[in-house]
Amino acid sequence: MSHNQEYSIKNLEQKLEFLYKKYNCRKYVHPDPLEFLYNYNELQDREIAGIIASSLAYGRVxxxxxxxxxxxxxxxxxxxxFVRNASVKSLDEQFKGFKHRFATGAHISAMLMGAKKIIQEYGSLYECFLSCMNKNDNTIIPGLVVFSEKLSACGEPGHLVPLPQKGSACKRMNLFLRWMVRKDEVxxxxxxxxxxxxxxxxxxxHMYNISLKLGLTKRKQANMKTALxxxxxFTKLVPHDPVxxxxxxxxxxxxxxxxxxxxDELL
Known part of the structure; x- marks a missing residue:
């Protein structure tokens, strides 16, 4: 790495650290579906709330x-x-008529039945994801592939559960994992x-356009290759915490x- 590259990385890190210290706090969370997770003290409740909140995080806020x-x-x-006690019939009745852009109550029901099967087999979504990963994996992608398949095992959740092996950037699932794995003020x-x-x-x-501004990519599509x-x-800036x-x-x-x-003014 040249001296100029080292300076550029250090300079960008200082600017991003300034933004982190200024905006990475609870008062800037709203309007963000992350705010729903704060209502649950128990991890198993929070991860179910998180999979719901992240899966629906598209469209107008x-x-x-x-x-x-x-x-x-x-x-x-x-x-x-709720998920542990759910049945296909009860979910179909409770979410009948639900609509969020392309998502219907049937999609929600299928995803929650997948979550129920996971809980029955592993005890929690967390234990399931852990079992899907290998400690030598460089990223969460191998675990995400298996986890997404298990979450889709009881029906057709549609685009609520994206499949990374198809090239999707899996924005909402990666958002869910950020919420569940990282721990800071937000x-x-x-x-x-x-x-x-x-x-x-x-x-x-949003992140694609920002990344273009920051010079982190020149790729034309916001897919998984671009996300990687x-x-x-970001790993060059914060090796232990790229997100x-x-x-x-x-x-x-x-x-x-x-x-x-x-x-633009800050960067």
Missing amino acids: AQILKSVSHVLDIMGKSPAE DPGGWEEISCKKLIIPLDV EITSG KYDFALTRFGIRDDISYENL
Whole structure:
């Protein structure tokens, strides 16, 4: 690495660290489906709430929050207990008529029945994901492939459960994993035996455009290859935690009071 490259990386790291310290706090979470996870103290409840909140995290943010709230209200105080007691019939009745853009109640029911089967077999989503991984895996992708298949084993959840082997960037699943694996003022964590350094950046249009600005990719499509390239760029800055800056950077474009112009000024 040349001296100029070292300076460039150090300079970018200092700017991103400034953004992290400024925006990576609870007061900047809303409107973000992550906020629903704070309602649950038990890890098994939080991971079920997380898989719901992340799977519906597409489209207009106001509709995302409305849809997630609707589903979690039906599930009651303990989403994990709700799933353990669920049946195909009860889920079909409770989520009949549900619609979130392309997702229907049938998709939600299929995903939750997949979650129930996982809980019956492994005890929790966490224990399942751990069993899907190998300690020598460089990223969470091998574990994510198996986990997604298990979550889809009881029906057709549609795009709520993306399959990484098909090239999808799996933004929402990587978002879920960020919430569950990382622990700081914003991310609640709990999946302690999975290393943050194996996480992949949750790549959506916002993060893709920001990554282009930062020079972390020149690729034309926001797919898994691009997500891995961007993650590799962040790994040079924070080897142990490449998705550290994801929350702070994605405030630009999500919150009305923080615009892309503000990001240009800071970077």
